[in-house]
Amino acid sequence: MKQEALQLVSENSRSGTFFVPVEMFKEYVDRMQFPTAISFGTKTVSCEVAPHPDQKNEYKLSSDLWDQLMIPHESLIHVFQKDQTLYLGPLVGIFTAGFTQFNLRPIGERSLFFAKLLSVEKKIGAFYFVFGAHQIDWENGTVNGYFYTNEGWRQRKVPIPNVVYDRLPNRKVENLEFSKEVKERLQKEYDIPWFNPGFFNKWDIHQMLVNDNEASKHLPRSYFQPEFHDIEKLLEEFKQVYVKPANGSLGLGIQQLIQKNDDPFVYCRFRNNEENRLRRYSSLKRLVRRQFPFGLEEMIAQQGIRLLKWNNNPIDFRIHTNKDDEGKWCVSAIAAKIAGTGSITTHVKSGGEVKTVKEILHDIGATPTIAKKLHETALLLSEKIDANMPGFIGEIGFDIGVDQDEHVWMFEANSKPGRTIFSHPKLKGDDLQSRRLPLEYAVFLFKQSVEKQPELVNAHGTFL
Known part of the structure; x- marks a missing residue:
């Protein structure tokens, strides 16, 4: 009932x-x-x-x-x-790391991010808190978690939660033994639904989708740990190639190789020391030798796409998808990102600019059907990834491009997407939606776990 x-x-x-x-x-x-x-x-x-x-x-x-x-x-x-x-x-815990000794900012610079996440508690109906590995008392089955109240951050001792939302900050922390131990114990000993269990590997996602007839048409041609001739072939056919780390994030480590028609030189665009850089080489071999001195292990080479442009700067789209209170995928946020002048990516930290999809489509005179295509593609890809990944996935952030023929391409899928786009004043509704949905999905997982429960107490009311 x-x-x-x-x-x-x-x-x-x-x-x-x-x-x-x-x-x-x-x-x-x-x-x-x-x-x-x-x-x-x-x-x-x-x-x-x-x-x-x-x-x-x-x-x-x-x-x-x-x-x-x-x-x-x-x-x-x-x-x-x-x-x-x-x-x-439900009692829902957000698992993370990076706690400090300061009560005003217990999770350091990310305290505001978590405070905003927790603020939806009263709108959904749940108890919502943040915790780390060191706040668990395994012997007594309790957690000394951080709640965000009207008086600010407060620690409260509560039981082990019903559902865990994974917001570990990076792969390094995720791979630490204490992170793995917490996840394993809570899932095995308490059978707790744990959603967003890990960072995606770009190549794993590519391989997962490339053999699917519906999804594969949205994937640029790509090579993992490419040989020189793979890059040469891509550059000859597409005139631009992106090389990026398979486990990268935030646009870090991406380099763009460019071959212009009737130009003997090859160019490389990259970011170094907070600056956008462009280098010219007399040959592709010299470029690869200089730009990738440690080789191309754990790197992906991907065809460049002739993207839609605004004022001659490429545009791509950040789309967040979430599962709702019925466990179904929906688009929670979507925005256009415009590359800064001379930038390899559309990230705001690299000089990029954020606009709403309606604004950008109007400005460039594009057809409104693009917005529909973006929604449909993001939902299709979410369902395909979800169907092929273990565990519970509650949200995905996509970097998606549209070429000049209005074909939609997926560049990346991120299991723990950033939220820089929500600083745009016209995306406040998207911001709230993307914060509400993880907790709504947690309520759904809570209901599912209750339905699977055996009778939990004996005649004396003690836990079995």
């Missing part, structure tokens, strides 16, 4: 009791079957159920159960039932 998200408050007058709206209590009376246990996070205790004393459309929990379950504060919540147990929440 699913109830709408309602407010949960504390009650002092009666012990061991969960008070529910009158209509909900009538359903128990009609069935002559009452819940005997209540669960929050991974903690379960015995309880009685009674009608709300003031007949309000809210939940009340007696203060003794409130303390036993370690409810952090009053909040809007969902309640799901399986057999004789009521499940409150």
